[in-house]
Amino acid sequence: MPTYEYIREDGTTFEFRQGINDEPLGKCPETGQKVRRLISGGAGVVYKGEGWYVTDYKDNKPKNGSSGEKKAESKADGSESANSSE
Secondary structure (H helix, E strand, O other), X not given: OOEEEEEEXXXXXXXXXXXXXXXXXXXXXXXXXXXXXXXXXXXXXXXOOOOOOHHHOOOOOOOOOOHXXXXXXXXXXXXXXXXXXX
16 A cells, blocks of 8 residues: 655644545544645655565576677678688
């Protein structure tokens, strides 16, 4: 559930967790004052727990020095290393 930030009539703010489809609050549940929901840029990513590492996502790209790409390039040219010495 997302957390929304509200501002009371007296200018103080508070956070309230509610479902996305729920109607915005009209009154503060603690003080009974009229409230208005604030629009924020959002947190984007919230880091909790142990964290993550680069190795958490497998990189399928071949590493430099891989012979797979070089063989494919030489065959596409039609040139081979034996013919280039002539």
